[in-house]
Amino acid sequence: MDCSRILYFGIMMMIIYCERSLSENVGNLLLDYYKERCPMVEEIVQRQVQIAVLKDPRMAASLLRLHFHDCFVMGCDASVLLDSFEGMVSEKQAAPNLNSLRGFQVIDEIKCILEEACPRTVSCADVLAIAARDSVALRGGPWWNVYLGRKDSLKASFNGANQFIPTPNSSLETLIANFKVQGLDIGDLVALSGSHTMGKARCVSFRQRIYERNPEESLEYYHHSDRTKIFRRVLRSICPQSGRDNAIAPLDYKTPTRFDNHYYHNIVEGKGLLQSDNVLVSQDYGGEIRKHVWGYAKDQEYFFESFANSMIKMGNINVLTGEEGEVRKSCRFVN
Ligand code: HEM
Numbered sequence: 001m002d003c004s005r006i007l008y009f010g011i012m013m014m015i016i017y018c019e020r021s022l023s024e025n026v027g028n029l030l031l032d033y034y035k036e037r038c039p040m041v042e043e044i045v046q047r048q049v050q051i052a053v054l055k056d057p058r059m060a061a062s063l064l065r066l067h068f069h070d071c072f073v074m075g076c077d078a079s080v081l082l083d084s085f086e087g088m089v090s091e092k093q094a095a096p097n098l099n100s101l102r103g104f105q106v107i108d109e110i111k112c113i114l115e116e117a118c119p120r121t122v123s124c125a126d127v128l129a130i131a132a133r134d135s136v137a138l139r140g141g142p143w144w145n146v147y148l149g150r151k152d153s154l155k156a157s158f159n160g161a162n163q164f165i166p167t168p169n170s171s172l173e174t175l176i177a178n179f180k181v182q183g184l185d186i187g188d189l190v191a192l193s194g195s196h197t198m199g200k201a202r203c204v205s206f207r208q209r210i211y212e213r214n215p216e217e218s219l220e221y222y223h224h225s226d227r228t229k230i231f232r233r234v235l236r237s238i239c240p241q242s243g244r245d246n247a248i249a250p251l252d253y254k255t256p257t258r259f260d261n262h263y264y265h266n267i268v269e270g271k272g273l274l275q276s277d278n279v280l281v282s283q284d285y286g287g288e289i290r291k292h293v294w295g296y297a298k299d300q301e302y303f304f305e306s307f308a309n310s311m312i313k314m315g316n317i318n319v320l321t322g323e324e325g326e327v328r329k330s331c332r333f334v335n
């Protein structure tokens, strides 16, 4: 091959590469949205998440959940962060969030530092997305590029939070439907449920599961009845049939603070904490769901890759961009 052809080939490859890296976007979001506007944003968020998680290891789980509860209500627009004000009840007051969502103060601190570094530039919705990614990575989970440029909403939806956030006693059909409404499929449901590899739940969230007769007891895969009896006995000692509603238990009893694939080991053994965890294996769905569950249980890398992809997909739900919404000055109030 002569030199000019090699040169031509090289230039073509460079053009293709440049075009690809310039068009690194998902929907209307961009990888380098803050490159000029606020180049330090990811470092700042990461550092603050590190500090917060050092102080309180559970905060990693709480920040991840905050992003999820944001995205499922009107999209990833930081609506979840707004406090109530005249005529508008916050999402914080809704049943799935009240006395349960955590991490608002950490987000306030991050936003405060960002307002010093780059005033009125970084949206609260983007802070949530970056903080969720860093929380996962910090606990040993995968890292992924977060697409940025979300704007913050001008309102919250109390009713939306009650309607769209899945409840812990849901059937599999309901969970699938809850995810479908958001444009997420069965694969996303199974991968994102793997978030329950860290963090905790209150007694009110798993009481029904440990006192009701378990539907899975009759299923053929259910080999471990003695071991699950002990598991349930321990949970019953934490969570009596009435009272102690706010007593907490780890979602993943094996490695509660690590982001790994033990969640799937647990549910295969019938030891998921929530009913919504256990239905992924106890209710049959043409084998498709179990296939994912077993795949993730066997291969952590495969889980990590799927999880990261589904997080990117979730982070893109109904985002406000361009002239839509605003960049809030304080995440708790519209400007
Ligand atoms: C599949 C449907 C889901 C249901 C029914 C569900 C339900 C719940 C419930 C009831 C809790 C405990 C809350 C409490 O008792 O205070 C919880 C905790 C948690 N959820 Fe989910 N969740 C689901 C999916 C997800 C997804 C998609 C994510 C993240 C992408 C997630 C992340 C978490 C985390 C990290 C915690 C622990 C939070 C902490 O310790 O502060 N969950 N979830």
Ligand SMILES: [Ca+2]
Binding pocket: 069, 070, 071, 072, 073, 074, 075, 076, 077, 078, 079, 080
């Ligand atoms: Ca939202």
